[in-house]
Amino acid sequence: MQYWLMKSEEDVYSIQDLEREGSTCWEGVRNYEARNIMRDGMKEGDLVLFYHSNADPPGVAGTARVVREAYPDHFAFDRKSNYFDPKSDPDNPRWLMVDVGWVETFPEKVSLARLREEDSLQEMALFTRKRLSVQPVEKDEFNRVVEMGRGG
DNA sequence: GCCAACGTTGGC
DNA sequence: GCCAACGTTGGC
Numbered sequence: 001m002q003y004w005l006m007k008s009e010e011d012v013y014s015i016q017d018l019e020r021e022g023s024t025c026w027e028g029v030r031n032y033e034a035r036n037i038m039r040d041g042m043k044e045g046d047l048v049l050f051y052h053s054n055a056d057p058p059g060v061a062g063t064a065r066v067v068r069e070a071y072p073d074h075f076a077f078d079r080k081s082n083y084f085d086p087k088s089d090p091d092n093p094r095w096l097m098v099d100v101g102w103v104e105t106f107p108e109k110v111s112l113a114r115l116r117e118e119d120s121l122q123e124m125a126l127f128t129r130k131r132l133s134v135q136p137v138e139k140d141e142f143n144r145v146v147e148m149g150r151g152g
Numbered sequence: 153g154c155c156a157a158c159g160t161t162g163g164c
Numbered sequence: 165g166c167c168a169a170c171g172t173t174g175g176c
Contacts, residue, residue, distance in 0.1 A: 007174085030172095031159075053174055112175080131158060131173055 002041060003142040004048045005126060006064070006100070007133040010055035015062040015105050018050065023067050023101040027075045028083040030095060034134035038098050039070045041136065048100055049137060049145055051126070052109065059111035060145050068099035106149030120144055 006026065008014065018024055029035055048064040072093035075083040088094035115121050121144060125135035137145075 009174090033159090056176095058175065130175090133173085 002043065002046045003137040003139055004037070004042060004046060004066075005051055005060070005124075005135050005137045006048050007051045007053045010052035010058075010061075014052060015050045015064075015102070018064060018100070018102040019062075019105050021102075023099055025068075025073075025097050025099050027073050027097045029073070029097065029134060030083065030085065031133060034132055035096055037134045037136065039096050042066050042069060042098050044069055047103065047142060049142060053133075055109075057109070057111040057113060059109040059113075059115065060106070060149060061109045062105040062149070063103040063146060064100040065103050066098055067101040070096040070098050073097040104146075104149075107151060108149070110145055110148045114148065115145070118144065118148070 013024070026038075029038065044066055046066045048066065049060045050062045050064050052058055052061045072090075073083070073088075073095040074090075074093075075081040076085040076088035076093065076095045077090050078084055083095075085095060112126075115124070115126065121127075121141055124137065124141055125132060129135055
């Protein structure tokens, strides 16, 4: 079992949207490192910190679970999609996505400011790899953030 | 809306 | 293969 953090712009897709829908495909990742993490790292059942970016405040809003492993992101082939990429060939797809299912919405979002104050979380990729939208999280880090999210 | 960080592109 | 220009992310 491994742990991950995935960022979504709050006004594009939030944990509340995921809670309502139950599960969703995580389309639109257009960064090779993030893609490789989904392709090579994410396994069904892995747990995910769901992070709201471009939010006030930004922070971890809940958790999710990988329910389908990496498969082609067909939005890259859709000319009308914001995620269209003319360089992705349907016969050799450049971009992948996973499906995630809702697990938990925290009573209160764990803000970036609170994460930053937490000594045990200083090594999180959230801080060391600021712009990566899909990133690995250590088990202890995951558990600590969940604890904080539940009010701990 | 600004802008720092940083990944990507493309000329050479 | 270098690196400047460019584009995007994402906090503030």
